[in-house]
Amino acid sequence: MDSFMNAAAVQRLERYFQQIGEVLGEESRRGSFALYAMGLLGEGERKSVEPIAARACPDPERVDAMHQRLLHFAVDSRWSDRDVRRQAARYALEAMTRREPVEAWIVDDTGFLKQGKHSVGVQRQYTGSAGKVANCQIGVSLSVATRTEHLPLDFELYLPECWTNDAARRREARIPDDVPFKTKPQLALQMIERAVQDGAPPGVILGDTAYGTSSQFRAHLRALGLHYAVAVDPQTTVSVLDAQGRPRGNVRSVSALALHIHERGGFRRCTWRQGPQRDLSARFALRRVVAAGVPQREQEPLWLLIEWRDGEAEPANSFLVSLPGFRTKKQLIRLVMQRWRTERVYEELKGELGLDHYEGRRFPGWHHHVSVALCCYAFIVAERVRRFPPSARGAAEAYAQPLSA
Numbered sequence: 001m002d003s004f005m006n007a008a009a010v011q012r013l014e015r016y017f018q019q020i021g022e023v024l025g026e027e028s029r030r031g032s033f034a035l036y037a038m039g040l041l042g043e044g045e046r047k048s049v050e051p052i053a054a055r056a057c058p059d060p061e062r063v064d065a066m067h068q069r070l071l072h073f074a075v076d077s078r079w080s081d082r083d084v085r086r087q088a089a090r091y092a093l094e095a096m097t098r099r100e101p102v103e104a105w106i107v108d109d110t111g112f113l114k115q116g117k118h119s120v121g122v123q124r125q126y127t128g129s130a131g132k133v134a135n136c137q138i139g140v141s142l143s144v145a146t147r148t149e150h151l152p153l154d155f156e157l158y159l160p161e162c163w164t165n166d167a168a169r170r171r172e173a174r175i176p177d178d179v180p181f182k183t184k185p186q187l188a189l190q191m192i193e194r195a196v197q198d199g200a201p202p203g204v205i206l207g208d209t210a211y212g213t214s215s216q217f218r219a220h221l222r223a224l225g226l227h228y229a230v231a232v233d234p235q236t237t238v239s240v241l242d243a244q245g246r247p248r249g250n251v252r253s254v255s256a257l258a259l260h261i262h263e264r265g266g267f268r269r270c271t272w273r274q275g276p277q278r279d280l281s282a283r284f285a286l287r288r289v290v291a292a293g294v295p296q297r298e299q300e301p302l303w304l305l306i307e308w309r310d311g312e313a314e315p316a317n318s319f320l321v322s323l324p325g326f327r328t329k330k331q332l333i334r335l336v337m338q339r340w341r342t343e344r345v346y347e348e349l350k351g352e353l354g355l356d357h358y359e360g361r362r363f364p365g366w367h368h369h370v371s372v373a374l375c376c377y378a379f380i381v382a383e384r385v386r387r388f389p390p391s392a393r394g395a396a397e398a399y400a401q402p403l404s405a
Helices: 007-024 027-041 049-056 060-076 081-099 167-173 184-197 215-223 254-263 329-353 363-387 394-398
Strands: 104-113 123-127 132-145 150-158 204-207 228-231 237-241 247-253 268-274 279-291 302-308 317-321
Touching: 007 027, 007 081, 007 363, 027 049, 027 060, 027 363, 049 060, 060 363, 081 150, 081 363, 104 123, 104 184, 104 329, 132 184, 132 329, 150 184, 150 329, 150 363, 184 215, 204 329, 215 228, 228 329, 237 254, 247 254, 254 279, 254 302, 254 317, 268 329, 279 329, 302 329, 317 329, 329 363
Parallel strands: 104 204, 204 228
Antiparallel strands: 104 132, 123 132, 132 150, 228 317, 237 247, 237 279, 268 279, 279 302, 302 317
């Protein structure tokens, strides 16, 4: 990250820290935030509190005092994660939206691998980060994406019921009394509602099957006035609409419908991105449907987009999209494929900013550490936008024109 630190960038970073400091309030918090953030932005293999303190303090005899100061800031200091994250998001979004509009909001989750069983929220559970069941914490995130940039706005720690229902564990981990058990879709909706309240530029909600398969999740998004383009489980049931918008035929699963379309040769190849090594393409089918198994008052015409990859015996992904009116297949493909950009953001947050390096065990500390990492990433995104003006879009040329919701 040092490549960003020319003289002008240093001045912008100081002004940015002042803006965050105004939210934090107390002078001691401001100083601790700056030390912690510079520890994440700087060099160093480990970016937990103790090594950050050691690198920040040239006097070995004062390292312990520095460690205690940063530990207090991360665990005990009472400052608002929401307020700090909101300020960071506004800073980055101001730069991002000067260049191009927000297209999508992306919900996803990532694992934080852990040893032992005392870190808040840890248990053996599946994480896509490792591709297996592992001893880990799970963080649910909300990001916003333009055609060329991707900004994480918010994170929530998923707390399994073995944590929320255990009074002793709650006390030890300092889990607030008003934090109940919530599923990952419920955590995602909580962050989406906050983003709406905070006035974040709206976008189409993208998410994988863990979120999109939930009809309650989809209905809640529509109640908020948001559109979605989410992956759904193959057993999700739909009714195909005819040209007049009326259901025709029987209700069937997405999987059964895909096989029916395949037998009739209804899948067509589409390349949605030209890559440096190879083009990204697959075969797709697009149908107008309504979702079955939901109250009739909540039914509305949806796009069902099905992806069938070469050499595979069944479809790889199916998506329900609530955007109204005519959309070309390529437009919808380009939109839903933006979800995978979140994986690169996770890699940068973990590899460069130590998102998963926090070694504390308590609920407030986890969220405070993540807040500082999000602040650092927001600054980096804003700097990256400034370095590449609208005429130098680079990889953005691989995408079509922005969709209008």
